[in-house]
Amino acid sequence: MIVITAGHSNTDPGAVNGVVTEANIVTDFRNMVAYYLRRSERDFRTDGEDAINLPLRDAIRLIKPGSIAVEFHCNAHANLAASGVETLSGDEMRPLGRRLCDTVSVLLGIPNRGAKGEASGQHSRLGFVQAGGLILELFFLSNNHDLRAYLDKKWLVARAVAQVLCDADDGR
Ligand SMILES: [Zn+2]
Numbered sequence: 001m002i003v004i005t006a007g008h009s010n011t012d013p014g015a016v017n018g019v020v021t022e023a024n025i026v027t028d029f030r031n032m033v034a035y036y037l038r039r040s041e042r043d044f045r046t047d048g049e050d051a052i053n054l055p056l057r058d059a060i061r062l063i064k065p066g067s068i069a070v071e072f073h074c075n076a077h078a079n080l081a082a083s084g085v086e087t088l089s090g091d092e093m094r095p096l097g098r099r100l101c102d103t104v105s106v107l108l109g110i111p112n113r114g115a116k117g118e119a120s121g122q123h124s125r126l127g128f129v130q131a132g133g134l135i136l137e138l139f140f141l142s143n144n145h146d147l148r149a150y151l152d153k154k155w156l157v158a159r160a161v162a163q164v165l166c167d168a169d170d171g172r
Contacts, residue, residue: 032158084111
């Protein structure tokens with residue numbers, strides 16, 4: 001079973017760059033990945049459809065033993081030059097994290113910051129990781145170059161991420 005969820009929620013925008021919010025970006029991304037999973041007739045769960053982005057406690061409930069569970073976020077930093085993709089997870093999900101980082105890094109042309117442990121990030125949503133899931137920090141929303149690369153290529157990234165998740169699900 002694949003579980004894909006969008007970070008933050010309809011009441012918590014997360015990071016912001018101008019009029020762009022992290023919650024809107026990752027909800028849109030979740031919908032695009034869901035489109036490709038549906039097209040490949042996968043069994044999967046999401047934390048809402050269209051503009052719905054349920055809060056973390058609901059996202060965590062979707063994770064069952066053996067799930068491939070990924071929550072999408074964007075990074076942000078006061079240093080606007082900070083750039084790249086990274087994942088946060090427990091050891092068991094580290095290989096999946098490395099594949100996701102490689103995929104996003106190559107497609108967006110941004111640094112690969114690597115598959116990190118759960119204590120490495122700035123996010124406090126690690127309940128998702130403790131439940132066995134992985135957090136994918138797609139890029140830095142605070143970096144205009146990262147954001148532009150993402151907006152240009154988001155469908156390609158969504159298709160490739162869906163493929164990585166399908167491969168991981170097949171390997172279970
Ligand atoms: Zn976030």
